[in-house]
Amino acid sequence: xxxxxxxxxxxxxxxxxxxxxxxxxxxxxxxxxxxxxxxxxxxxxxxxxxxxxxxxxxxxxxxxxxxxxxxxxxxxxxxxxxxxxxxxxxxxxxxxxxxxxxxxxxxxxxxxxxxxxxxxxxxxxxxxxxxxxxxxxxxxxxxxxxxxxxxxxxxxxxxxxxxxxxxxxxxxxxxxxxxxxxxxxxxxxxxxxxxxxxxxxxxxxxxxxxxxxxxxxxxxxxxxxxxxxxxxxxxxxxxxxxxxxxxxxxxxxxxxxxxxxxxxxxxxxxxxxxxxxxxxxxxxxxxxxxxxxxxxxxxxxxxxxxxxxxxxxxxxxxxxxxxxxxxxxxxxxxxxxxxxxxxxxxxxxxxxxxxxxxxxxxxxxxxxxxxxxxxxxxxxxxxxxxxxxxxxxxxxxxxxxxxxxxxxxxxxxxxxxxxxxxxxxxxxxxxxxxxxxxxxxxxxxxxxxxxxxxxxxxxxxxxxxxxxxxxxxxxxxxxxxxxxxxxxxxxxxxxxxxxxxxxxxxxxxxxxxxxxxxxxxxxxxxxxxxxxxxxxxxxxxxxxxxxxxxxxxxxxxx
Numbered sequence: 405x406x407x408x409x410x411x412x413x414x415x416x417x418x419x420x421x422x423x424x425x426x427x428x429x430x431x432x433x434x435x436x437x438x439x440x441x442x443x444x445x446x447x448x449x450x451x452x453x454x455x456x457x458x459x460x461x462x463x464x465x466x467x468x469x470x471x472x473x474x475x476x477x478x479x480x481x482x483x484x485x486x487x488x489x490x491x492x493x494x495x496x497x498x499x500x501x502x503x504x505x506x507x508x509x510x511x512x513x514x515x516x517x518x519x520x521x522x523x524x525x526x527x528x529x530x531x532x533x534x535x536x537x538x539x540x541x542x543x544x545x546x547x548x549x550x551x552x553x554x555x556x557x558x559x560x561x562x563x564x565x566x567x568x569x570x571x572x573x574x575x576x577x578x579x580x581x582x583x584x585x586x587x588x589x590x591x592x593x594x595x596x597x598x599x600x601x602x603x604x605x606x607x608x609x610x611x612x613x614x615x616x617x618x619x620x621x622x623x624x625x626x627x628x629x630x631x632x633x634x635x636x637x638x639x640x641x642x643x644x645x646x647x648x649x650x651x652x653x654x655x656x657x658x659x660x661x662x663x664x665x666x667x668x669x670x671x672x673x674x675x676x677x678x679x680x681x682x683x684x685x686x687x688x689x690x691x692x693x694x695x696x697x698x699x700x701x702x703x704x705x706x707x708x709x710x711x712x713x714x715x716x717x718x719x720x721x722x723x724x725x726x727x728x729x730x731x732x733x734x735x736x737x738x739x740x741x742x743x744x745x746x747x748x749x750x751x752x753x754x755x756x757x758x759x760x761x762x763x764x765x766x767x768x769x770x771x772x773x774x775x776x777x778x779x780x781x782x783x784x785x786x787x788x789x790x791x792x793x794x795x796x797x798x799x800x801x802x803x804x805x806x807x808x809x810x811x812x813x814x815x816x817x818x819x820x821x822x823x824x825x826x827x828x829x830x831x832x833x834x835x836x837x838x839x840x841x842x843x844x845x846x847x848x849x850x851x852x853x854x855x856x857x858x859x860x861x862x863x864x865x866x867x868x869x870x871x872x873x874x875x876x877x878x879x880x881x882x883x884x885x886x887x888x889x890x891x892x893x894x895x896x897x898x899x900x901x902x903x904x905x906x907x908x909x910x911x912x913x914x915x916x917x918x919x920x921x922x923x924x925x926x927x928x929x930x931x932x933x934x935x936x937x938x939x940x941x942x943x944x945x946x947x948x949x950x951x952x953x954x955x956x957x958x959x960x961x962x
């Protein structure tokens with residue numbers, strides 16, 4: 405075990421290289437067994453969960469998270485739990501409770517987070533105790549490789565190597581017409597309709613019994629299964645009042661996203677023939693019983709494309725889902741040319757899917773957010789607007805993902821709030837630092853959208869004039885010449901005056917690289933790689949390490 409020297413008043417813990425290598429080796433074996441034998445059931449995982457090396461890595465993971473500074477209902481932060489940065493006593497205490505069967509999860513501290521873009525609405529967030537977070541991280545380290553082998557590639561939410569941009573890029577590839585450069589009728593498109601799905605209160609209403617049934621299809625370790633159920637039933641504490649949790653996976657827990665994906669795999673399995681036809685048995689088998697080996701992913705993807713093409717050729721409907729957690733879009737292709745009949749098929753599929761979700765998971769689709777939309781009309785998905793339309797220059801049909809105008813307007817209002825009149829007593833540097841953090845994150849999220857460069861340039865102009873108005877209010881009697889001398893600067897041979905305060909400059913959005921996202925950029929999880937050499941870099945720098953220390957080569961462990 406390795407601990408880092410720390411400044412006074414701070415706790416810092418970094419897991420050792422040997423611990424990471426052990427966990428990566430164990431995860432590779434779990435993933436390989438789960439992928440090669442789809443009906444294999446894991447019965448002995450408790451030793452891996454409670455291994456000191458796994459617990460030490462879980463402590464390091466919780467330490468890296470900003471939530472380490474937040475306490476649960478017991479009021480203990482990770483800094484208090486780790487005595488002088490040494491995790492030995494804390495890990496041994498957790499392991500002793502787990503191995504002795506005396507550990508009981510504590511209720512999560514419930515806080516309400518305002519929903520962006522929905523004034524007056526809040527999202528409940530549960531904050532577990534530090535000990536519960538560490539144990540959940542240890543459980544996820546072992547459970548994630550097993551279920552990652554079962555998840556479909558059309559699922560992108562809260563998975564290693566997946567992202568929002570990957571889901572949107574995949575959707576654009578599916579919607580884009582092939583072999584046509586001119587505007588044609590809607591029925592000639594690969595898909596004519598899209599079901600925009602949104603589950604009402606998904607994380608709060610998942611049936612625990614149905615979820616545990618899906619977990620036990622892969623994991624029958626009694627102690628691990630009981631611990632998963634104990635976390636689901638732990639409840640929450642809000643304003644000194646205990647709230648029972650008879651259903652749902654509380655948002656805020658480290659294990660909750662994995663459990664939600666396990667449950668919502670029902671949606672992907674419904675469209676297995678067109679999305680990922682593995683063709684393997686789904687029934688549970690024992691360790692001694694031989695299982696059917698899983699086919700190569702490339703062959704499965706090829707078979708899915710052939711199934712979609714054959715069904716279209718024979719006049720059958722084709723459904724293709726793309727899901728990000730509880731938000732999903734199902735593309736619908738119908739053989740009929742009649743728009744009314746085609747719309748009826750999409751409406752029927754929406755009703756059937758809603759009934760299946762309620763029967764299997766106890767979930768309901770949101771009526772106001774679940775819509776049936778033509779692919780040539782605007783669809784809302786993961787903060788983007790998507791549609792198929794003619795390109796403004798060459799006229800070919802293309803699938804676009806653009807930045808919604810309300811998102812741009814919302815950002816402008818936030819910038820305006822930062823430079824409001826009440827802040828004139830503060831320095832321009834403090835305002836720029838606050839704005840840059842927000843603007844950079846927003847621009848990096850939308851830099852793959854179509855037409856993002858025009859939006860970024862317009863925002864740069866808005867920021868320039870907003871700063872000018874703020875500076876004039878801050879120095880109402882100062883001549884503009886003096887203001888320019890104090891806050892203005894120009895690039896060499898540049899004509900446009902820019903703003904700054906000391907060494908702090910406003911972020912130039914126009915300078916951010918804008919390019920379409922490619923699915924090839926998605927990274928494979930380290931435990932799914934074929935080589936035993938791990939590509940994951942392990943951070944070992946301590947707060948007291950030198951800035952000029954040599955950095956390891958890319959792909960090399962420190």
